[in-house]
Amino acid sequence: MKHAAFFRxxxxxxxxxxxxxxxxxxxxxxxxxxxxxxxxxGTMVFDAGSTAAARKMLAAACEAMKxxxxxxxxxxxxxxxxxxxxxxxxxxxxxDEQQVYACCITFLHPKAKAKLDTGxxxxxxxxxxxxxxxxxGAEAFSTVQKNGNTVGSPNAMLEKLLRLPATSRNWNxxxxxxxxxx
Numbered sequence: 001m002k003h004a005a006f007f008r009x010x011x012x013x014x015x016x017x018x019x020x021x022x023x024x025x026x027x028x029x030x031x032x033x034x035x036x037x038x039x040x041x042g043t044m045v046f047d048a049g050s051t052a053a054a055r056k057m058l059a060a061a062c063e064a065m066k067x068x069x070x071x072x073x074x075x076x077x078x079x080x081x082x083x084x085x086x087x088x089x090x091x092x093x094x095x096d097e098q099q100v101y102a103c104c105i106t107f108l109h110p111k112a113k114a115k116l117d118t119g120x121x122x123x124x125x126x127x128x129x130x131x132x133x134x135x136x137g138a139e140a141f142s143t144v145q146k147n148g149n150t151v152g153s154p155n156a157m158l159e160k161l162l163r164l165p166a167t168s169r170n171w172n173x174x175x176x177x178x179x180x181x182x
Contacts, residue, residue, distance in 0.1 A: 004177060
């Protein structure tokens with residue numbers, strides 16, 4: 001069963017981040033039958049027999065990377081089946097992609113469900129460069145705009161609102177991951 005781990009603030013090869021080889025080895029050493037880094041943004045696709053096994057592998061890989069390079073950022077685990085289900089829901093079907101800079105998914109901390117009142121959606125950033133329009137409780141969907149040289153950040157907005165860590169990806173990253181590994 002394939003899973004994806006989405007790490008917060010991990011860019012391969014940067015200080016306190018693993019190299020691609022270290023990243024993949026951490027998962028294989030933790031028991032994954034295969035592990036493939038996807039892009040350089042801290043996204044890992046790996047095989048595990050079950051979700052419980054995937055959680056254990058992720059925890060062991062995190063400990064290994066903490067010891068080898070000092071990585072202390074959280075990761076958010078999803079099965080590729082879960083991601084495929086999200087893609088089938090077509091959360092951005094009503095969005096005119098020509099009118100936004102990007103469509104994003106944010107993977108939320110497990111405690112976020114209790115803190116986020118979905119009745120208040122959409123939530124707009126003060127600068128008008130980010131709109132969170134839907135939430136499953138585990139993921140939030142947003143559109144961002146570019147204002148001058150800055151791009152809206154659903155991650156920063158949600159972390160400030162929820163006071164919990166999160167990590168965001170461009171929706172196209174998830175679709176490309178599913179095309180390659182799904």
